[in-house]
Each structure stands twice: as C-alpha cells, then as structure tokens.
Amino acid sequence: MPHSSTDHEAPAAEPHGAGAAGSAPAFSPLYQQIKGLILQSLQAGEWKPGAAIPSEMDLAVRYRVSQGTVRKAIDELAAGNLVVRRQGKGTFVATHAEHQVQYRFLRLIPDNGDVNSEGPAQREIIDCRRLRANAEVARALALRSGDAVLQVRRVLSFSGVPTILEDLWLPGAPFKGLTAERLSSYHGTMYALFEVEFGVRMVRAEEHIRAVVPDATQCALLQVTPGTPLLSVERIASTYNQIPMELRRGLYRTDTHHYRNELN
Amino acid sequence: MPHSSTDHEAPAAEPHGAGAAGSAPAFSPLYQQIKGLILQSLQAGEWKPGAAIPSEMDLAVRYRVSQGTVRKAIDELAAGNLVVRRQGKGTFVATHAEHQVQYRFLRLIPDNGDVNSEGPAQREIIDCRRLRANAEVARALALRSGDAVLQVRRVLSFSGVPTILEDLWLPGAPFKGLTAERLSSYHGTMYALFEVEFGVRMVRAEEHIRAVVPDATQCALLQVTPGTPLLSVERIASTYNQIPMELRRGLYRTDTHHYRNELN
DNA sequence: CAGTGGTCTAGACCACACT
DNA sequence: GTGTGGTCTAGACCACTGC
Numbered sequence: 379m380p381h382s383s384t385d386h387e388a389p390a391a392e393p394h395g396a397g398a399a400g401s402a403p404a405f406s407p408l409y410q411q412i413k414g415l416i417l418q419s420l421q422a423g424e425w426k427p428g429a430a431i432p433s434e435m436d437l438a439v440r441y442r443v444s445q446g447t448v449r450k451a452i453d454e455l456a457a458g459n460l461v462v463r464r465q466g467k468g469t470f471v472a473t474h475a476e477h478q479v480q481y482r483f484l485r486l487i488p489d490n491g492d493v494n495s496e497g498p499a500q501r502e503i504i505d506c507r508r509l510r511a512n513a514e515v516a517r518a519l520a521l522r523s524g525d526a527v528l529q530v531r532r533v534l535s536f537s538g539v540p541t542i543l544e545d546l547w548l549p550g551a552p553f554k555g556l557t558a559e560r561l562s563s564y565h566g567t568m569y570a571l572f573e574v575e576f577g578v579r580m581v582r583a584e585e586h587i588r589a590v591v592p593d594a595t596q597c598a599l600l601q602v603t604p605g606t607p608l609l610s611v612e613r614i615a616s617t618y619n620q621i622p623m624e625l626r627r628g629l630y631r632t633d634t635h636h637y638r639n640e641l642n
Numbered sequence: 643m644p645h646s647s648t649d650h651e652a653p654a655a656e657p658h659g660a661g662a663a664g665s666a667p668a669f670s671p672l673y674q675q676i677k678g679l680i681l682q683s684l685q686a687g688e689w690k691p692g693a694a695i696p697s698e699m700d701l702a703v704r705y706r707v708s709q710g711t712v713r714k715a716i717d718e719l720a721a722g723n724l725v726v727r728r729q730g731k732g733t734f735v736a737t738h739a740e741h742q743v744q745y746r747f748l749r750l751i752p753d754n755g756d757v758n759s760e761g762p763a764q765r766e767i768i769d770c771r772r773l774r775a776n777a778e779v780a781r782a783l784a785l786r787s788g789d790a791v792l793q794v795r796r797v798l799s800f801s802g803v804p805t806i807l808e809d810l811w812l813p814g815a816p817f818k819g820l821t822a823e824r825l826s827s828y829h830g831t832m833y834a835l836f837e838v839e840f841g842v843r844m845v846r847a848e849e850h851i852r853a854v855v856p857d858a859t860q861c862a863l864l865q866v867t868p869g870t871p872l873l874s875v876e877r878i879a880s881t882y883n884q885i886p887m888e889l890r891r892g893l894y895r896t897d898t899h900h901y902r903n904e905l906n
Numbered sequence: 907c908a909g910t911g912g913t914c915t916a917g918a919c920c921a922c923a924c925t
Numbered sequence: 926g927t928g929t930g931g932t933c934t935a936g937a938c939c940a941c942t943g944c
Contacts, residue, residue: 466922
C-alpha cells in the first residue's frame with residue numbers, strides 16, 4: 379500500500395466489487411462509507427455541535443479520496459440537518475443551541491402564520507422526578523421495565539396563554555443530574571440544554587398525532603374547559619445511530635394555533 | 643456561436659457574472675437554470691406522468707451543458723419527488739397513477755403501523771356539485787369570489803369502518819366535466835384521476851391540523867358519538883408552479899389510526 | 907450487447923468571509 | 926490574499942436493464 383504518512387482512518391478504499399465471500403453482499407458506494415466515518419466522528423464527539431468540521435480538502439486527504447467524494451458525503455449529512463454548510467466559512471455540526479430557529483421540532487404555529495408575532499414562549503416546569511420505567515415507556519426508549527427514567531412535566535405559554543402541556547421521559551443514565559432547577563434556570567431550549575450539559579444531540583424524531591379530550595388535571599393546566607378537543611402529539615426523538623432518547627407526549631391547544639406540515 | 647444543429651433551447655450559457663445592467667441581479671447557477679427549463683417542459687406536458695424524460699446525455703446536448711450539470715438539476719427534481727430515477731432504465735415523470743404507494747399525501751395510518759393489514763380503502767362519494775366560491779375558498783384557491791368551483795364530499799372507510807370524511811373544493815375551469823359518476827367509477831386515487839383525466843398533477847401540499855369536535859352531520863357520516871374529538875386536516879395542494887389547485891378539509895378518526903409525521 | 911443511471915476522479919474557476 | 930464551500934467540466938468506469 380502506497381504512502382501512509384499521518385494515518386487517521388483508511389476507508390479500505392474498495393470502490394466496488396465484493397469483499398469476502400459473505401453471503402450478504404450489501405456494498406455501499408465510497409461516499410456512503412465516508413458518510414459513515416464522518417457520522418462516527420460526529421457521534422464520538424470528535425467535533426462538538428456548533429464547531430466546524432475539517433474542510434473538504436482535509437477530509438479528502440484524511441480518507442484518501444477525492445474532494446468530490448467527500449462533498450457528496452457531506453451533502454447527504456447536510457440534507458439530513460446533521461451538519462450545516464456555510465460558504466466561505468466551513469461546514470459546522472448542527473446544533474439546537476442557536477437562537478436562529480428556536481424550536482426546530484415544534485410544528486405548532488400561530489394561526490396568523492407569523493411565529494415572531496408572539497415573542498418567545500414562557501416555560502414553566504411543573505414537575506421533574508426520577509422513577510422506574512413502566513412497560514410502555516421502557517418499550518419506547520428501548521429500556522427494560524424498571525430501569526431508571528426521568529419524568530418531566532411542563533407548560534409552554536405564548537403571549538401569556540398556556541398552549542402546550544408536555545410530559546416527557548428520558549433514560550436515567552445519560553441524563554444523570556438533571557433537575558427541575560437546572561431545567562428552569564437554563565436559558566434556551568430543552569434540546570439545547572441536553573446538548574450542552576449532557577452531550578445528547580436530538581437529530582430525528584417521529585410524531586404520532588391524535589385528537590383527544592383532556593382530563594380534569596390537563597384542563598386546569600391548560601386553562602381550557604372540559605370537553606375542549608386538543609391535539610395529542612407523541613414524539614420519539616433520537617440521536618445519531620437512531621437510538622431513542624426521549625419520549626414526549628404533548629397536548630396542544632388548537633384554538634389559536636395549528637400544527638403545520640408540508641407534504642411533497 | 644459554434645455548432646447549432648437541432649436547436650431546442652439554449653440556456654444562454656452564462657455560468658456566472660452579471661447579464662445586463664439590471665438593478666436586481668439574482669443570478670442562479672447553471673444547474674438551477676437547467677432545472678427550471680426541465681420544470682417548464684414538465685408543466686407544458688412535453689413528457690407525461692409515468693413516461694421517461696430524455697437521458698442525461700440527451701439533455702446535456704440539448705441544453706449545451708455537461709452531463710454532470712444536468713445530473714445535478716435532475717437530482718433536485720428527484721429530491722422533490724417530481725421525477726423518479728431508475729438505474730438502467732431512465733428517469734421518469736412521477737405520477738400518482740401507480741399502485742405502488744397508494745396515497746402519497748395521506749399521513750393517517752393504522753395504529754399497528756401496517757398499512758397493508760387493512761386492505762384497500764372503501765370510497766364513497768356523498769356529494770359532488772358545482773357552485774360559486776365564497777371568499778374563503780376563493781382565497782385558498784387564488785380565485786375571485788363567485789368564480790365557479792367544484793365541491794366534493796366523500797367518506798373513506800378502512801375495513802368497513804368509516805374513518806375519513808373529506809370536503810374538497812376544486813377550481814371549476816381545469817376540472818370541467820368532473821362528476822360524481824366519474825369519481826365513483828374510477829379505479830385509483832383521486833389524484834390519479836386528476837392526472838389522467840384532467841392533466842392536473844398535484845405535486846406539493848401544505849396541511850394545517852387542529853383538533854375539533856364534529857357537528858351532527860359529521861357524526862352521522864363517520865358513525866361516531868357527539869363529542870368525539872377528531873383531527874381536522876386542512877390541505878392546500880398545488881401543481882408545478884406552486885399554483886393552488888385543491889382545498890381539502892378532512893376529518894380523521896384517531897381511535898384506530900393516527901397521523902404520522904417525521905421530523906428531521 | 908448497447909443504453910441508462912450511479913460513482914469517482916482531477917482540475918479549473920467563482921463567490922464569499924475573514925484577516 | 927488565503928481559505929472555504931459552490932459550480933462546472935470531461936472522462937473513466939461500474940451496475941443495472943432489456944434486447
């Protein structure tokens with residue numbers, strides 16, 4: 379094998395063709411392999427959220443491929459919002475901790491369509507406790523029943539009107555040390571706090587939406603009359619490697635807001 | 643100017659730099675211009691839904707650019723589901739008229755997650771009439787109040803259970819000749835019919851979701867008891883050029899199904 | 907086999923940001 | 926000016942499809 383100066387990783391440079399005599403081939407193009415390697419570095423925390431990753435040329439040298447191949451790998455990462463390209467500056471690890479887009483996963487917007495018209499949300503932590511996962515929570519978080527989990531309940535208000543009631547469950551281990559105090563005092567979104575304080579970056583989520591009527595407690599917290607229909611939004615959010623790290627159940631008032639979704 | 647054999651269009655081959663002394667530059671890369679030209683041909687119906695568009699090489703010759711540039715243009719069109727690439731065969735205009743993915747825009751799925759477990763939906767047209775657009779419908783469809791529109795009401799049932807009640811409004815002109823008869827007798831989705839019979843291909847849509855309680859008529863049609871919360875899904879669907887061509891208001895039962903959405 | 911999309915490369919140049 | 930990502934090109938080869 380030619381030249382091997384400051385080796386980092388070698389992509390095993392096997393553009394096409396079979397490897398060993400395995401019965402399940404499943405080859406991937408070089409740029410996919412590179413994408414995988416970058417992804418590994420991302421998970422491993424080699425580059426922190428908000429920081430720049432090496433330039434395309436540097437990565438090309440490091441992985442012994444052409445810049446174009448690195449480019450295609452990064453293109454896919456950028457398409458998945460894992461990374462942000464900025465012309466003339468570099469490519470940066472995406473982060474929730476930037477005031478730009480406040481709630482990246484929140485699809486509830488005011489009926490007038492202008493998110494800025496109502497100012498920042500007021501957040502109130504109602505409860506935060508450690509407990510043992512029941513079967514349902516355990517399944518959603520890929521834990522075992524009885525494992526330690528953190529349960530948080532909070533209310534989000536817009537222009538002083540309580541609009542969202544959320545219950546969320548987090549695996550106990552990665553979030554050791556999270557308290558109502560820290561949640562309340564942190565300035566920024568929850569996901570930003572998770573990133574900064576616990577190194578857990580939420581990357582993807584899936585939501586299941588239903589229409590429900592709230593119980594008495596929920597009515598009180600959202601200040602709605604019994605019988606008011608609400609949106610029930612169950613979200614499972616995960617980090618890199620698709621590992622579920624949060625189960626969140628939201629109740630959304632839709633008298634002044636609506637859930638917006640784009641299809642194509 | 644060199645060689646001009648069988649001219650179709652010329653992209654004015656102006657990769658970078660300003661054109662005339664206009665005060666608003668706004669230049670776009672070559673591949674964006676090519677994308678625009680392909681888009682025009684798509685709208686103009688030069689290539690019908692389901693049919694193959696010319697090969698990358700052919701388009702490169704036609705537009706006087708390299709294959710790579712055409713490729714990048716097509717990549718974006720494919721990313722937007724306007725076109726489908728099939729290795730070894732060609733690139734095809736996307737269509738709703740293929741049994742593969744039945745309802746491309748329908749996000750309601752059974753709670754067990756398996757769309758195939760319930761078989762095809764039963765469709766029943768309740769009503770179909772021509773009338774004049776009120777202010778609300780006119781605004782949504784970019785028409786004037788009083789313009790002719792078509793109003794359709796239908797119920798979708800899964801495994802015999804009425805699950806979706808939809809009211810939809812279509813601009814009268816492009817859909818001249820649409821009747822309840824044709825809607826009922828057509829085998830395939832509504833959007834497939836629109837494509838095949840009226841040349842209107844729905845490409846993009848935006849949905850606004852709320853929780854509501856149905857009125858007496860709606861309860862009867864969906865066979866639910868008064869007070870049952872339902873999902874209200876308002877959709878505006880549009881063709882190429884972003885022109886709105888359909889306003890659809892759906893009421894979804896979410897006792898056995900849920901609206902699924904992916905975030906990233 | 908020929909034709910199509912898919913991958914990979916290498917090099918040139920442009921647009922932008924910072925110093 | 927230097928370095929970054931962004932565009933464009935030209936050519937080679939691979940993988941899949943259908944004749």
